[in-house]
Amino acid sequence: MWIAYKTIVIKEILRFSRIWVQTIFPPIITTSLYLLIFGGLMGERIGRMQEVDYLHFIIPGIILMTVIQNAYANTVASFFLAKFNHSIEELLVSPVSHWVILLGYISGGVARGFAVGLGVFAAVSFFVDFTINNIFITFTIFLLTAILFSLAGFINAVFAKSFDDISIVPTFILLPMIYLGGMFYSIDILPEFWQELSKFNPIYYMVDAFRLGFLGSSNSDLSTSILVLLLMIFILAVVAFYLLKRGINIKA
Amino acid sequence: MPIALKISKLCKIYDNKLSALKSIDLQVSQGDFFALLGSNGAGKTTAIGIICGLLNKTSGRIEVLGFDQDLQTNQVKKLIGLMPQEFNFNPFEPIEEILLNQAGYYGISRSKSKPNAEILLKKMQLWSKRFDMAKSLSGGMKRRLMLARALIHQPKILILDEPTAGVDVEIRHSMWAYLQTLNQQGMTIILTTHYLEEAESLCRNIAILNEGKVVEQTSMNKLLAKISQQTLILESLEVLPKQINVDFGIKILDENSFEITLESGLNLNLVMEKLSAQGVNISYVRSSKNRLETLFLNLTGKN
The missing domain is CATH 3.40.50.300 (P-loop containing nucleotide triphosphate hydrolases)
Structure with missing residues (x-):
């Protein structure tokens, strides 16, 4: 089982590394531009947020956004393509358990999230002088978030029947949730109704906890954020495993 | 086994x-x-x-x-x-x-x-x-x-x-x-x-x-x-005679080749002997249809 798991993970890492111009490089450029425009040029006019200057405030959210998008993109694209070109059959005919297949794809998503997150972090460090307040919290939230969105990408890939289907969720659901999850602002500045509504957005908890790891300050309780993440991971893992075991949209 | x-x-x-x-x-x-x-x-x-x-x-x-x-x-x-x-x-x-x-x-x-x-x-x-x-x-x-x-x-x-x-x-x-x-x-x-x-x-x-x-x-x-009959195509390098008198059915395809159907009781040696007696020299013999193909089509009812 270990060899099979390792094989899937290596295959996934090689897949996105081979096309690094499409997978690793663009998020680094995009986020550097975000920082330059929103943090550097507009940040001074916005002033301070959550007791730090705006540039430092948005860095954790921007890094986590790339982690979310890339972890999701990796599993959704890789698993859908495996279905599309039928190479998923290589796994189906072999004695690999469903858990190992799922774990392998999720690990691939986490690996890409980590690679891109690290790349963005390095790019940000080049422009901005900052330190991570608590590396343990930062890494834990990164890991749980990457796992969660890799699972979400996997489920999307299972249901996807066309290339359109793998871009609908990231564009129309994921991106608005990220932007409205407090990536660019603290929910303190919102009217009370919108503050309460924001708390139904799971990404708010992730961004907030990640910001706690980076800056040492947050709006919500860390244990609540971790609980939300763990609960969602559990639910999505059970759903993904069920879909894989039943062979839905994979086996006729 | x-x-x-x-x-x-x-x-x-x-x-x-x-x-x-x-x-x-x-x-x-x-x-x-x-x-x-x-x-x-x-x-x-x-x-x-x-x-x-x-x-x-x-x-x-x-x-x-x-x-x-x-x-x-x-x-x-x-x-x-x-x-x-x-x-x-x-x-x-x-x-x-x-x-x-x-x-x-x-x-x-x-x-x-x-x-x-x-x-x-x-x-x-x-x-x-x-x-x-x-x-x-x-x-x-x-x-x-x-x-x-x-x-x-x-x-x-x-x-x-x-x-x-x-x-x-x-x-x-x-x-x-x-x-x-x-x-x-x-x-x-x-x-x-x-x-x-x-x-x-x-x-x-x-x-x-x-x-x-x-x-x-x-x-x-x-x-x-199980194949009770087999159709063969016989080819001669020479032009075939206008009349071939043999006691089995032949179907002329062109001036050099014709088709015969081998049924039980008729083997290829006998066919060759009779054709030779008629002055027909055969250079090539090939199966008109693959034997398995014939059977397959019969069994699947597509013949």
């Missing part, structure tokens, strides 16, 4: 209510070279898909070398190597990677599978292309890659679904020779093909599927012995 594959009452009804397999029973002995024939839509690929775990069955039982597919799924999968009909590898992966990954899925480490991958790629004349992306290979090369991949974990049973479709004659014959060697080494081979001469020359036993049912399962020799 121990049983390699035993299929009992296998049914498959797809979601669109298409009944692809209607309670089929099939038995393949260990070490056999077995042909599974049928026209398009007969259920061959469905049966193979279920045996290999690519499709869910509706009901029935499959045993592979004594292992129950439902209860000992992983043991069954380890024993089978599949070369499917459609290309089913990632075209953007280097071909050696495809083999090493497949071995990895079977729990074989890269260090252990590398020598075997080298042997197989050399055998398939793909070694020089091992670092190339699979998409750059020709159709025939892709088929050979799938054969190498099916063998990378050294299975006991090899299932080949249309292995030589789109492969040129030279490579086809070298593949046949290789498959025969594997079979002589003890590997059970199950083959589906549209080239009936391929089945006739390679396989010892045969099953014919038609509309989801097994209409015949016997040895190749017994099946061919």
